[in-house]
Amino acid sequence: MEIKLQHASPLAHKTPCLVLTALEGKPSTPLLKDLDVRLDGIVARAFKDGEFTGRLGETLLIHSGSRLAQERILLLGLGKEKGFGAERLRQAAGQLVGFLQGRRLGTCAIDLTSLPLRRMTLEAATQAIAEGLQLAGYRFDRHRTENGRELPPLLERATLLVSSKGDLRAATPGLKVARCIDRGVTLARDLVNEPGNVKSPDYLARQARALSEEVPLHCTVLDRAQLEVEGMGALLGVAQGSIREPRLIVLEHRGGNGDARPIVLIGKGVVFDAGGISLKPAEKMDEMKMDMAGGAAVMGTLLSAALLKLPINLIGIIPAVENLPSGSAIRPGDILTSLSGRTIEVLNTDAEGRLILADALTYARRFEPRVVIDLATLTGACIIALGHHASAILGNHNGLIRKLIQAGERSGERLWQLPLWEDYGHQIKSEVADIKNTGGRPAGTITAAAFLQKFAAEFTWAHLDIAGTAWEEKGRPCQPKGGTGVGVRLLLAYLMQGGFPGEAD
Numbered sequence: 001m002e003i004k005l006q007h008a009s010p011l012a013h014k015t016p017c018l019v020l021t022a023l024e025g026k027p028s029t030p031l032l033k034d035l036d037v038r039l040d041g042i043v044a045r046a047f048k049d050g051e052f053t054g055r056l057g058e059t060l061l062i063h064s065g066s067r068l069a070q071e072r073i074l075l076l077g078l079g080k081e082k083g084f085g086a087e088r089l090r091q092a093a094g095q096l097v098g099f100l101q102g103r104r105l106g107t108c109a110i111d112l113t114s115l116p117l118r119r120m121t122l123e124a125a126t127q128a129i130a131e132g133l134q135l136a137g138y139r140f141d142r143h144r145t146e147n148g149r150e151l152p153p154l155l156e157r158a159t160l161l162v163s164s165k166g167d168l169r170a171a172t173p174g175l176k177v178a179r180c181i182d183r184g185v186t187l188a189r190d191l192v193n194e195p196g197n198v199k200s201p202d203y204l205a206r207q208a209r210a211l212s213e214e215v216p217l218h219c220t221v222l223d224r225a226q227l228e229v230e231g232m233g234a235l236l237g238v239a240q241g242s243i244r245e246p247r248l249i250v251l252e253h254r255g256g257n258g259d260a261r262p263i264v265l266i267g268k269g270v271v272f273d274a275g276g277i278s279l280k281p282a283e284k285m286d287e288m289k290m291d292m293a294g295g296a297a298v299m300g301t302l303l304s305a306a307l308l309k310l311p312i313n314l315i316g317i318i319p320a321v322e323n324l325p326s327g328s329a330i331r332p333g334d335i336l337t338s339l340s341g342r343t344i345e346v347l348n349t350d351a352e353g354r355l356i357l358a359d360a361l362t363y364a365r366r367f368e369p370r371v372v373i374d375l376a377t378l379t380g381a382c383i384i385a386l387g388h389h390a391s392a393i394l395g396n397h398n399g400l401i402r403k404l405i406q407a408g409e410r411s412g413e414r415l416w417q418l419p420l421w422e423d424y425g426h427q428i429k430s431e432v433a434d435i436k437n438t439g440g441r442p443a444g445t446i447t448a449a450a451f452l453q454k455f456a457a458e459f460t461w462a463h464l465d466i467a468g469t470a471w472e473e474k475g476r477p478c479q480p481k482g483g484t485g486v487g488v489r490l491l492l493a494y495l496m497q498g499g500f501p502g503e504a505d
Contacts, residue, residue: 001137002157003130005175006109007168010161011035011068015109018070019096023116024054024080031114038067043075055079056088057095057477061103074099074108084116086128087412093132094477101152108155112171113163122167126160126174131489133158134182135478140193177308181492184304185485187211191296192470192483196272196289201239201247201320204269204292208249208299208318215306222248232359234338235319238352241276241329242322248363249295249318251302255311261370262313263500265302265491266360268353268376269295269320276323276349277331290483291353293470294375295320297487304492312495315367319356323349335433339363340455345433353378354437354451361455371400371500372459374452375466375487381444383468390414391469391486394449395462400501404462407494412478413486415464424450460501464490 010018010031020031036043042062046052052060056079063072078084078092093110100108115125137155160175162168191199191207205221212219224245227236232248239246249269256262270291274280280288295318302316330336334346336355339362344355353376364372382392391408393415395401401417408415427439427447435454439447449463456463466486475481 001134001155003133003160003175003179005126005160005162005168005171007163007165008161009163010109010111010113011038013109013159013161014069015107015159016070017072017074017100017105017108019074019076019108019110021076021078021092021111021115022054023078023084024056026054026081029114031111035073039064046075053077057092059096059099078116081116085120086124086410089125089128090132090135090412091477093129094136097133097136097155098477100155104153106153106156107158109159109161111161112167113161122162122170123174126171127178129160130175130178131181132478134178135185136480138186138189138480140190140482143195180304180307181489183307184300184488184492187303188293188296188300188485188488189483191299192290192293192485194289199271199289199292200244201269201271201322202245204271204295204299204318204320205247205249208251211251211299211303215303216253217302217306218252218254220250230339230363231337232339232363233336234344234355235321235359237330237334237336237346238276238323238355239321241326242324244271244322247320248360249320251299251316253302253305253310253312253314255305255309256313260313262315262367263371263373263495264315264317264364264367264369265298266317266357266364266372266374267294267296267298268292268357268374268378269318270353270356271320271322273323273350273352274325276329276352277325278348278350279325280350287471290471291377292320293377293466293483294487296483297375297466297485297491300485300488301491301495304488305495308492308496310495314495315364315369317360317364319360321352321356323352338455342435342454343433345430345436347436348438351438351448354448357452358455361452361459365458369459372456372461373404373464373491374461375464377467377470378465379445379448379467381441382465385418385445386416386468388468388472390416392445392465393417393462394420394446394465396420396453396456397460397462397501400460400462403497403499404464404490404494407497408490411489411493413469413490415490418446418449420446420449420453425453
C-alpha cells in the first residue's frame with residue numbers, strides 16, 4: 001500500500017473517497033459544518049436521525065454527485081472522546097480498510113486536520129493511522145494462482161491530508177516510523193503464514209541471511225555440527241525426530257556504543273510442531289506451522305530496528321527446529337543434557353519449545369546482555385487463561401515487566417502478568433534428572449516459565465507467551481486471518497522508549 005502525506009484543503013482535494021472523522025456525539029467540527037452546508041444538511045440529518053453517531057468504526061458513505069471535488073465522502077467514527085488515543089486510531093483505520101475493500105475502492109484520502117489531538121501529537125496520530133492502514137491491508141496470497149473476484153481488491157493508495165506545511169513537517173516522521181515498523185510486521189506475518197513444506201529451519205536461516213544483505217545486520221548461523229560442538233543437547237534432542245537439520249540463527253544490530261551491553265531477544269523457532277512422540281490431535285494441527293511465531297517476531301524486530309537505526313545494541317537469537325515423530329525422535333522418559341550442563345527429563349515431547357529456549361538462553365550468556373526477553377507460542381494453557389486478547393508476561397524483574405506492559409498498551413499488543421513464585425518450581429522437580437520439562441496441567445503457563453527461569457537466573461529477564469495472540473482464526477481490524485506478527489510492534493515500542501534496566505552499568 002502506498003501512503004503519502006499532502007498539504008491540501010480537504011474539501012478541495014480531488015479523490016474517489018474523502019474520509020472525515022468524528023467523535024461519538026460530537027458532529028460540530030468546523031469541517032463537518034462546512035460539509036453540511038455544501039450538502040444541504042445531509043450530515044446534520046444523519047446525526048439527528050441516528051444514522052451516524054460516531055461510534056468507533058461506524059461509517060456513513062455519502063455520494064456527493066457534482067457538488068464536491070470528491071466522488072464520495074465517508075464519515076468514520078472514532079468513538080468517545082474519553083480514552084481516545086493511538087490504539088483507537090489504529091483500530092479505526094483498520095476498520096476503514098475493510099470497508100473500502102468491501103466496496104472495491106482502491107484509493108482514498110484521509111483528513112488529519114480535524115482529528116481530536118488534545119492528548120497526542122500529530123506525529124503520533126500519523127504513525128497510528130498509517131500502522132492501522134498497513135496492518136489491515138496485509139494479505140498472504142503468494143501461493144494462490146486463481147484469485148478470482150472472491151477476494152476484494154486491496155487498498156492501493158491512501159493520502160493523508162494536513163492543513164499546513166508545518167503540519168507536513170510534523171507528521172512526516174510518524175509516517176516514516178510506521179513504514180519501518182510495517183516492514184518488520186509484514187516479514188513476521190509472511191514467515192508465520194508460510195506452509196510447513198516451504199518453511200524448514202534452513203529456510204529461516206536463509207531469510208535471516210537475506211536480511212543481513214539488505215540492511216546493516218550481522219548474521220551468524222550454526223548448523224548441526226556446530227550445535228553438537230557447542231553441546232546444545234536440548235535443542236538437538238528436539239530436532240532429532242526430523243530429517244530437516246536444525247539451525248541456531250543469530251542476528252546482530254550494532255546501533256549503540258561499542259562497549260554498551262546488548263539487549264537480547266530470543267524467539268522460539270519450531271517451524272512445524274506435530275508434538276513428536278506425544279502426538280498432537282489431528283484437528284487444527286495444520287496451524288502448527290505458526291509455532292515459530294516467536295522467532296518470526298524477533299526477526300521482524302531486528303529488521304525494523306535496523307531500518308529505524310535505533311541507537312542500541314540488539315541481538316536476536318532464534319533456535320530453529322522441527323518437532324516430528326519418527327524412529328529417531330526422543331521418547332517420553334528420555335534425559336537430555338542441555339548446553340548449561342543441566343539435565344532434563346522429557347516427560348512430554350510436545351513440551352519442546354522450552355527445551356530449545358533453554359539452550360538459547362544459555363547461549364545468550366556470551367553476549368553479557370543487559371536485558372533478555374524471550375517470545376514463544378509456548379503453552380495451550382495460556383489460551384485457556386487469557387484467550388486471544390493478550391499475551392502472558394512473566395519474569396524476574398518488575399521494572400522490565402512494567403515497561404513491557406506499558407509498551408503493550410501503547411502498541412495495542414497487550415500483556416498480562418502472571419505470578420512466578422518459587423512454589424511453582426516444585427512442580428518441575430525431577431527424581432531422575434535436574435529438572436523435568438512439564439509440571440502437569442495445573443498452572444501450565446507458569447510452570448513453563450519456571451522451567452525457563454532455571455536457565456535465565458543470571459539475566460534481567462522476561463518471558464512472553466504468545467500462544468493465544470500469534471494466530472488469528474477469523475480476522476478482525478488490523479489482524480487479517482493467519483499470522484498476526486504479534487511481538488514486533490510491542491518490542492519496538494519498548495526499545496524506542498529507552499530507559500532499560502542496567503543502562504547505567
